[in-house]
Amino acid sequence: MLKKYLLAPGPTPVPETVLLEMARPIIHHRTSEFSAIFDNVRRRLPEVFGTKEEVLMLAGSGTAAMEAAIINTVNIGEKVLIIDAGKFGQRWGDICRAFGMDVHKIELEWGSSVKPEAVEEFLRANPDTKGVFVQGSETSTTACHPIKELAEVIRKYDDTLFIVDGITSVGVYDTRMDEWGIDVLVTGSQKAFMLPPGLALIALSRKAWARTQKVKNPRYYLNLAKELKAHKDSTTAYTPAISLIIGLDKVLDMMFEEGLENVYARHEINGQATRAAVQALGFRLLAKDMPANSATGFYLPEGFEGGKFIKFMREKVGVTYAGGQDHLKGKIMRISTLGYHDAFDTIIGISALEMGLRKFGVEVELGSGVRAAETILEDYIGK
Amino acid sequence: MLKKYLLAPGPTPVPETVLLEMARPIIHHRTSEFSAIFDNVRRRLPEVFGTKEEVLMLAGSGTAAMEAAIINTVNIGEKVLIIDAGKFGQRWGDICRAFGMDVHKIELEWGSSVKPEAVEEFLRANPDTKGVFVQGSETSTTACHPIKELAEVIRKYDDTLFIVDGITSVGVYDTRMDEWGIDVLVTGSQKAFMLPPGLALIALSRKAWARTQKVKNPRYYLNLAKELKAHKDSTTAYTPAISLIIGLDKVLDMMFEEGLENVYARHEINGQATRAAVQALGFRLLAKDMPANSATGFYLPEGFEGGKFIKFMREKVGVTYAGGQDHLKGKIMRISTLGYHDAFDTIIGISALEMGLRKFGVEVELGSGVRAAETILEDYIGK
Missing domain, CATH: 3.40.640.10 (Type I PLP-dependent aspartate aminotransferase-like (Major domain))
Incomplete structure (x- = not known):
């Protein structure tokens, strides 16, 4: 299943x-x-x-x-x-x-x-x-x-x-x-x-x-x-x-x-939470000055097989992320917060990332990305 | 939304x-x-x-x-x-x-x-x-x-x-x-x-x-x-x-x-992860000797308004837990791991619990339950 x-x-x-x-x-x-x-x-x-x-x-x-x-x-x-x-x-x-x-x-x-x-x-x-x-x-x-x-x-x-x-x-x-x-x-x-x-x-x-x-x-x-x-x-x-x-x-x-202003706020908060989470996990954002709330791209560790990781996550774990395109293929990955996406979709994306990265030999602290995301999301949920 | x-x-x-x-x-x-x-x-x-x-x-x-x-x-x-x-x-x-x-x-x-x-x-x-x-x-x-x-x-x-x-x-x-x-x-x-x-x-x-x-x-x-x-x-x-x-x-x-043995193993691992998470958050399990893999019940803090919490989580956060029945009404809550339930359903249940409890004044450490769950789930996902 x-x-x-x-x-x-x-x-x-x-x-x-x-x-x-x-x-x-x-x-x-x-x-x-x-x-x-x-x-x-x-x-x-x-x-x-x-x-x-x-x-x-x-x-x-x-x-x-x-x-x-x-x-x-x-x-x-x-x-x-x-x-x-x-x-x-x-x-x-x-x-x-x-x-x-x-x-x-x-x-x-x-x-x-x-x-x-x-x-x-x-x-x-x-x-x-x-x-x-x-x-x-x-x-x-x-x-x-x-x-x-x-x-x-x-x-x-x-x-x-x-x-x-x-x-x-x-x-x-x-x-x-x-x-x-x-x-x-x-x-x-x-x-x-x-x-x-x-x-x-x-x-x-x-x-x-x-x-x-x-x-x-x-x-x-x-x-x-x-x-x-x-x-x-x-x-x-x-x-x-x-x-x-x-x-x-x-x-x-x-x-x-939902109200358009709430739609925009939802994208903002999930974007923020995802950025906070991947940074807490030690990754550097691809976007320099104006990171988007539609998705969060970040650099994978040097030498990491990004393409293989994304394929594994999609086929074996059930989580579809996006990789990098053109010259960034394999070097970055992107997590979406776009559209029909709520706080727990963000949590799934980060939790799966934490567990998945460790399978690929990247030492991240379990729960640390989720904690960073929750710190931002907790004020948002239940409103 | x-x-x-x-x-x-x-x-x-x-x-x-x-x-x-x-x-x-x-x-x-x-x-x-x-x-x-x-x-x-x-x-x-x-x-x-x-x-x-x-x-x-x-x-x-x-x-x-x-x-x-x-x-x-x-x-x-x-x-x-x-x-x-x-x-x-x-x-x-x-x-x-x-x-x-x-x-x-x-x-x-x-x-x-x-x-x-x-x-x-x-x-x-x-x-x-x-x-x-x-x-x-x-x-x-x-x-x-x-x-x-x-x-x-x-x-x-x-x-x-x-x-x-x-x-x-x-x-x-x-x-x-x-x-x-x-x-x-x-x-x-x-x-x-x-x-x-x-x-x-x-x-x-x-x-x-x-x-x-x-x-x-x-x-x-x-x-x-x-x-x-x-x-x-x-x-x-x-x-x-x-x-x-x-x-x-x-x-x-x-x-x-999926294979019946895998169905049973999935319930076992999600049950284990949920129990580990609620215990990491400081709660005591209701089941004394033989906790079930179908759901995990645990005692809420003394004086905590369990019924109100469960209603809030269902209506405002979108997460339906079960409360206690009869004399345990309001005193315990139960999180299911039953049926069409996978690792990320467990993560959602715990993450929502962490954020939700804090809204009700219970001091739990964000991410700590999720970390405990992930520690058990990480060997399971991707198999």
Whole structure:
């Protein structure tokens, strides 16, 4: 018997009530029954994005939303600035290059957060930059970028859009798209929205919508203007991911019942507890200045077989952590605190880590990580 | 958001795969489809009881099986000996009295286990005793009785049946009904069998079946001879609890896939870890000599509001423990390790206890219970 615990930063566990809702017989999408659910989601989703604009629902994964963000707002050949501090910053660059944009980068060591001054400096020298692309939380490094501060810089440039991959930050952090001045914000269903993958979400500011008019790139499936028109008519341009939208309706029930501020506070406290625990166990965080509340990455001991450990924990202990990506493969691991995750999920992640590491010859004191986590969690539980 | 953790000794959590199986459209019970499932259960259930006899499935809770055990094997007015060391020992007596048996008792302080010599002494003086009734594990005190040793004593008395309530011991302990000489063994579905309540299981030895012929008590629903005949025909005398039997088929798949010896070892290790943890936290076990692996009961501090604490933990923290029953209400609490329960369920139970107790002013050292549990569990996980 092996119970499974999913502690990777996406896909995250799906709540039972949501699974049950999604398991009901499929309904047709061109019906008033589906439109009512669709509108119920449309009405509530913008608050999670901190916007009054429409949040579009596309059948696709987060990368589809990233591509949509690019091809609808920047013409082929135009200049873009990519903040590349991890695998997903890299992906912004890869997609832009695939479409032939003029890609410039601020490259940072993995775990670092960009300084707004560096962006300001670039924009001052390159006022023809059409978009600055960044991650709210860089999932590969579990470090955030200072979104609000970046927005303050970028909004001063009339020609420049601020485009944020919020895949592991929307629903984790109080994100104020309109107030701060984010122009495009994207996320996926399998993170803070606690759903299976397959639904991409994207919202555009007025400034970004105006830009879409001037963009001539060929586009069909990811034509956001067409999708906006359909959404306003309570439908989608193409077949929607029906079950996921039904699930999202239920997820929003849960999130608003909990209260968005409590959702954010829960992520904060579990992030804090996980960081305290891994540090108490003697590990160094990967994130330098702005560790994310979506997941906690930390360096494994020199020479430790990280990949083997993670495989063992998943297959033999039932606990799925995430390893490192690219050059950090085997060298770091990441523990998620994202989505349908509470205090005892944090405890399981740390307790399993304590026992598992000792099996791999790492001398950690049993209970010491859990104690550090409990010290933070004890004020939180039971509220 | 409040995730729920059920750590009471029944009902216990039902595995997701079993829930899904039981959620399939109901089938009719007088069909070959149902008979095939029924026979698949009949074929495998006896091994869990350690018998070659038929294990009967009755639609009812454990108490129905207890009543069936009595009224099919002891005539009204006949002498019985009840080992009463807790609420369920008391229940044996209550049912026997309700039917007018001549009830004699060995009453023990809650938490104690009966000494086989005490039973031997009684039987020597009362060889006309028709049955000795005991619990394999007394759920109210989390103490076991020495079933194998008791059987050795009782089997020497030709007129005396040994009747065991195995409601929280069958599936927890390797129970060898035939080999040891248990004459009637009963259990329910909502304990080690990991199902919702509503299915009672009962097996009789040859000696007990012979006795049923001589028993004249009026009985209809709980007429075991009639039920045996029906079972041999791959059916039941009355409408069976169809979904629960379908669930039981799936549960047996799980138990045999894990291996019964591993199921028992899992209960043993989680019982040990829980006992070590609550003792490390400074508590005294309720069970004196033979603590059960189904659940761990321990004394709460003098003056501590146990009932309030358990309610708080259930309603505000999401962790359901069991309190004390009758005169121990509010004075003890019990943490289950029964059924669909693994190492991390134990960790959750202890971690929640550590944090929760401090909220109620009990000074326990955070992480110290978890450390004690991990010290035992670390060799077990990942095997």
